[in-house]
Amino acid sequence: MIRAVIGGRSRVHSEALAAALSRGRRVQVLATASHPQEVLALLGEVMPDVVLVDFARSEAVKIVADIRRRTPNVKVVAITLGESEAEVIQLAEAGVAGYLLPDGSLDDLVIAIESAVRGELYCPPRVSFTLLRRLGALAASLRDDEEKATHSPLRALTGREREILHLVDDGMTNKGIAGRLVIELATVKNHVHNILKKLHVHRRIDASAWYRRGGFHLKLEPQKYSPGRVEAKAPPRESR
Numbered sequence: 605m606i607r608a609v610i611g612g613r614s615r616v617h618s619e620a621l622a623a624a625l626s627r628g629r630r631v632q633v634l635a636t637a638s639h640p641q642e643v644l645a646l647l648g649e650v651m652p653d654v655v656l657v658d659f660a661r662s663e664a665v666k667i668v669a670d671i672r673r674r675t676p677n678v679k680v681v682a683i684t685l686g687e688s689e690a691e692v693i694q695l696a697e698a699g700v701a702g703y704l705l706p707d708g709s710l711d712d713l714v715i716a717i718e719s720a721v722r723g724e725l726y727c728p729p730r731v732s733f734t735l736l737r738r739l740g741a742l743a744a745s746l747r748d749d750e751e752k753a754t755h756s757p758l759r760a761l762t763g764r765e766r767e768i769l770h771l772v773d774d775g776m777t778n779k780g781i782a783g784r785l786v787i788e789l790a791t792v793k794n795h796v797h798n799i800l801k802k803l804h805v806h807r808r809i810d811a812s813a814w815y816r817r818g819g820f821h822l823k824l825e826p827q828k829y830s831p832g833r834v835e836a837k838a839p840p841r842e843s844r
Contacts, residue, residue, distance in 0.1 A: 605629070605630065605631065605632045606630065606631045606632065606653050606654060606717055606718065606721055607632050607634055607650075607651065607652045607653045607654075608625070608631050608632065608633050608634065608652050608653065608654050608655065608656060608717065609633070609634055609635050609636070609637070609643065609646050609647070609650065609652040609654075609655045609656070610622055610633055610635075610636045610637070610655075610656045610658070611636070611637045611638075611639075611640065611642070611643035611655060611656065611657050611658065611659065611667065612636070612637075612638065612656075612657075612658030612659065612683070613638065613658065613659055613660065614638070614658075615636065615638045617658070618636040618637070618638065618658070619636055621633075621656070622636055624710055625710070625713075625714070628710075628714060630714055630718070631714060631717055634646075634650045634652055635649075635650060640659065640663055640666065640667040640670070643655060643657075643667060643671070644667075644670060644671070644674065647671065647674060647675050647678065652678060653678065653679065653721050654678065654679045654680070654681060654701075654717050654720055654721055655671055655678055655679070655680050655681070656680075656681050656683055656713075656717070657671075657680055657681070657682050657683065657700075658682075658683040658684075661684075661690075661691050661694070664682055664684065664695065665694045665695060665698045666698075668680045668682065668695060668698035668699055668700050669698040669699060671699075672698065672699035679701040679702070679720035679721060680699065680700050680701055680702075680720075681700070681701060681702035681703070681704065681713070681716050681717055681720050682695050682700045682702070682703050682704070683704045683708075683713070684703060684704070684705065684706075689734050689737075689738070692731050692734045692735065693734070693735075693738055696735060696738075701719075701720035701725060702716035702717065702719060702720045702725060702726045702727060703716065703726075703727040703728065703731045704716055704728075705728050705730070705731070708728065712728075758803070758814060758815070760802045761799060761802060761803075764795060765795055765798060765799050765802070767785070768781055768785075768792065768795045768796065768799065769799055769811060769812075769814075769815050770815065771784060771785075772796065772799075772808050772811060772812055772815075773811075773812040773815045773816065778792045778793055778796060779792075796808070799811055
């Protein structure tokens, strides 16, 4: 039998729901609470499989997040009086494992509880549509970010140029970069010139702005180097 705790704004409603669930002999209600803090206190005394939450949206979102943070193995099913997109998304982000809307029946609630305990999400079709629409919007946003990164001038930089750009962003001078990478100062100046040219900017601070804007997406981490590594130099020309 599934062990449950019910937390709701109305003690009368919570106790009536507990009595109704107990008659079905599929869910055992261990306790009821009329305040979010009471729910959290109960979790330290009993070991439920699921918590039913029936609070106003702001309280419901917070209590769901608190329960999931304190007891990750306990599932939470929200009995919500609203079905707005904002409420559905906020509860999902908080970690809810099931929904029951105002027109849901007691059988629907039992199914939501049993599904949550199995690690499955049960929710009405309207909620499913809202979640899928949100997922589609997030996927579209990620695609836009990837396309922007793909066409970024940062892609034109070589590995060494990205490494130097990282050090430029750290505020290092050309001389400091040369000492850090154990290469000639003239070589650093040449790399910095190429970086500015490829990014279509004229100042180091503008190149740094490009790095900060695109570095996260491209994972422009500095290359590992060893103190003894020296860049190859072109052989001197023979004098005639």
